[in-house]
Amino acid sequence: MSMCYPGQAHANINFLTDLASSGEVGKSIKSxxxxxxxxxxxxxxxxxxxxxxxxxxxxxxxxxxxxxxxxEHLRDMVxxxxxxxxxxxxNIAYSILLQVLKITxxxxxxxxxxKYNEWANTIKDLAEREIGCYHYNSNIILPPISGLSxxxxxxxxxxxxxxxxxxxKFGRPLKLEDFAKQGYLDGVYGEAxxxxxxxxxxxxxxxxxDPLVGLFLLVCDLSxxxxxxxxxxxxxxxRFPLEANPSIRFAIFCNAIKNDCTHLKTYLKDYSRDEYFYxxxxxxxxxxxxxxxxxxxELNKWLDEEPVMHALMxxxxxxxxxxxxxxxxxxxxxxxxFSQDKLxxxxxxxxxxxxxxxxxxxxxxxxxxxxxxxxTDKANDDGIYPRLREGVSHENLMNTLNNFYGNSxxxxxxxxxxxxxxxxxxxxSWLTEKFTQDEVRDKAKWLFENLYGVSPDDLxxxxx
Numbered sequence: 322m323s324m325c326y327p328g329q330a331h332a333n334i335n336f337l338t339d340l341a342s343s344g345e346v347g348k349s350i351k352s353x354x355x356x357x358x359x360x361x362x363x364x365x366x367x368x369x370x371x372x373x374x375x376x377x378x379x380x381x382x383x384x385x386x387x388x389x390x391x392x393e394h395l396r397d398m399v400x401x402x403x404x405x406x407x408x409x410x411x412n413i414a415y416s417i418l419l420q421v422l423k424i425t426x427x428x429x430x431x432x433x434x435x436k437y438n439e440w441a442n443t444i445k446d447l448a449e450r451e452i453g454c455y456h457y458n459s460n461i462i463l464p465p466i467s468g469l470s471x472x473x474x475x476x477x478x479x480x481x482x483x484x485x486x487x488x489x490k491f492g493r494p495l496k497l498e499d500f501a502k503q504g505y506l507d508g509v510y511g512e513a514x515x516x517x518x519x520x521x522x523x524x525x526x527x528x529x530x531d532p533l534v535g536l537f538l539l540v541c542d543l544s545x546x547x548x549x550x551x552x553x554x555x556x557x558x559x560r561f562p563l564e565a566n567p568s569i570r571f572a573i574f575c576n577a578i579k580n581d582c583t584h585l586k587t588y589l590k591d592y593s594r595d596e597y598f599y600x601x602x603x604x605x606x607x608x609x610x611x612x613x614x615x616x617x618x619e620l621n622k623w624l625d626e627e628p629v630m631h632a633l634m635x636x637x638x639x640x641x642x643x644x645x646x647x648x649x650x651x652x653x654x655x656x657x658x659f660s661q662d663k664l665x666x667x668x669x670x671x672x673x674x675x676x677x678x679x680x681x682x683x684x685x686x687x688x689x690x691x692x693x694x695x696x697t698d699k700a701n702d703d704g705i706y707p708r709l710r711e712g713v714s715h716e717n718l719m720n721t722l723n724n725f726y727g728n729s730x731x732x733x734x735x736x737x738x739x740x741x742x743x744x745x746x747x748x749x750s751w752l753t754e755k756f757t758q759d760e761v762r763d764k765a766k767w768l769f770e771n772l773y774g775v776s777p778d779d780l781x782x783x784x785x
Contacts, residue, residue: 322389323656325382326732327649328417329739331424333378336371337735341773343368347783350739351376377403378417379739385414389468392568395461407462408455411562412444415550422653425646426629433623435554443558453559464568466516467509468545471567474513475541478534481505482674485529496527497534513541513571520575523586532589535672536578539589539600542671544571548611552619564610577607592675597667617664624657634658640710640717647724648732655695662688696722704753726752727768734769738780745777 330337340346345368346353354372364370380403387394388410398404419437448455454462481500488495500506506514517537518525526533544567555561563569578585585600598614605612623630636642637654662670669676669685670692676685697708705726707718730749737745747762756764770776 322386323652324418324421324649325386325414326729326736327646327652328414328421329379329382330732330735331421331646331649332417333375333735336375337738338773339371340368340375341775341780345783346372346780348738348745348777348780349742352742375739378413379736380404381410381413382417383740384410389567391467391469392464393467395463399461405457406448406455406459408444408447408453408459408562411550411565412440412455415565416440418551421646421649425649425653426633431627431629433552433627435551440555440558447558454562462563462569464566465520465572466513466568468567470509470512470516471541471544471571473509474511475538475545477505477510478514478529478538479672479674481529482534482672483677484674486675486677497525497529497531498527500529513537516572517575520572521578521586530675532587535589535592535675536585536600538671539597540571540574540578540604543574543601543604543610543613544568546613546616548616548619552616552623553611570608570610573608574604577604581607592668592672594666594668597671601667613663613667617660617667620657620660621664624661630657638713640713640721642721642724644724647721648728651695651721651725659692662692696725703751704755705751730765731768731772734765734777738777744781 340350350372354369354376357366357369358373362369364373380401384398384401384404387398388407395407404410415435416437419434423431423434444455447453451459454460481497484500485495501511505511514534514537517523517540518533523533528534547565547567547570549555549561549564557564582603585603588600589596598612602612602614604610605615624634633650633654634657636650637658642650642654659670666685666688669688673689677689693708695708696705698705705722707715707722709715710718733749734745747758747765749761749765750758752761766777
């Protein structure tokens with residue numbers, strides 16, 4: 322998900338540069354290419370082919386993001402002429418992710434990455450035989466909850482773990498029903514947990530410090546972190562779009578708990594590393610998924626064996642990143658750093674609220690500090706600032722922030738250019754309070770022109 326916006330720009334950069342230099346394609350690219358194709362042009366025209374590739378790639382990433390966060394959007398997607406199928410959107414999203422990683426880290430052969438360029442023939446065969454969910458008008462599966470419910474449910478129950486243990490310290494222990502009465506489980510914050518309780522035939526627990534709540538957080542963790550397509554290659558293409566969808570994974574894990582792994586409802590006692598890996602392996606085996614241990618071992622093998630990853634982690638340690646595809650380098654390096662830490666202490670990342678109270682020893686505290694957001698705001702200032710890190714120069718931190726958000730502005734403007742009608746919007750004042758809206762707008766225009774060689778103003782003036 323975090324690579325979708327970089328992917329929309331980086332995977333299309335050659336097409337976008339050609340469109341910008343043509344002096345013909347205004348805003349939006351989508352409306353321009355639709356008008357040209359309605360007028361009789363097709364992919365034999367180089368600009369039409371480039372514009373259509375950009376729009377289709379961006380739309381597929383939009384569909385993928387919507388499928389993950391809120392599958393109910395499928396009801397509208399099937400009416401959109403750009404929507405091919407669920408499988409197609411997953412294939413394009415994963416292929417673009419891997420393509421961007423390959424381009425960023427050398428452009429040549431990266432043997433550790435899944436072979437995304439070898440997927441096409443198998444997927445084409447399935448689509449032609451109308452097997453699975455790759456062909457147009459293929460069957461749609463609507464999961465019972467959304468990915469947003471999983472994300473918010475996971476965050477909320479980690480928060481409740483923290484609050485319940487805090488209530489013990491102050492001699493006013495709170496029960497789960499107390500939190501529910503205060504609205505903590507309303508709407509999207511409680512949907513996943515309520516589904517988990519009902520679908521596993523469980524009783525609503527009285528306390529957050531109940532092994533059933535710990536199991537719910539473990540299932541959230543497993544659901545949100547599939548291994549198929551990345552870091553492992555796809556072996557069952559028919560199953561891939563279902564196995565990679567967090568909401569469907571969540572429902573399947575719940576079914577496994579109900580039918581095969583009921584013993585896990587009361588299993589968690591110490592919330593230890595061993596318990597995390599045992600319970601997660603039981604669930605993964607029951608469902609035929611990659612286990613968290615296998616996924617983390619694979620990612621850490623990359624760090625141990627691949628020179629290009631060694632170089633990246635040196636950049637991460639010093640916050641001194643190469644400018645080429647810098648946001649991708651920042652995001653991916655911190656993901657790998659997180660994976661290293663998670664292999665060491667998976668229990669901390671799964672049940673963070675508990676460990677911030679009961680076992681906040683030096684090791685957990687160091688990992689917690691290392692895992693905080695890279696950037697933050699201030700109580701008296703709405704701007705964005707780098708979070709200070711021991712042993713890292715302030716100059717490097719500021720360069721990382723400026724390059725990261727400079728690229729992010731271009732991602733936003735590129736998406737606007739591709740999809741949105743009308744003039745460009747420069748709503749970036751949230752980045753800083755030091756400059757006026759006019760200064761922010763001028764800086765954004767300069768960044769865009771520096772990348773594409775054409776001003777946003779020129780694109781607006783072109784006949785649509």
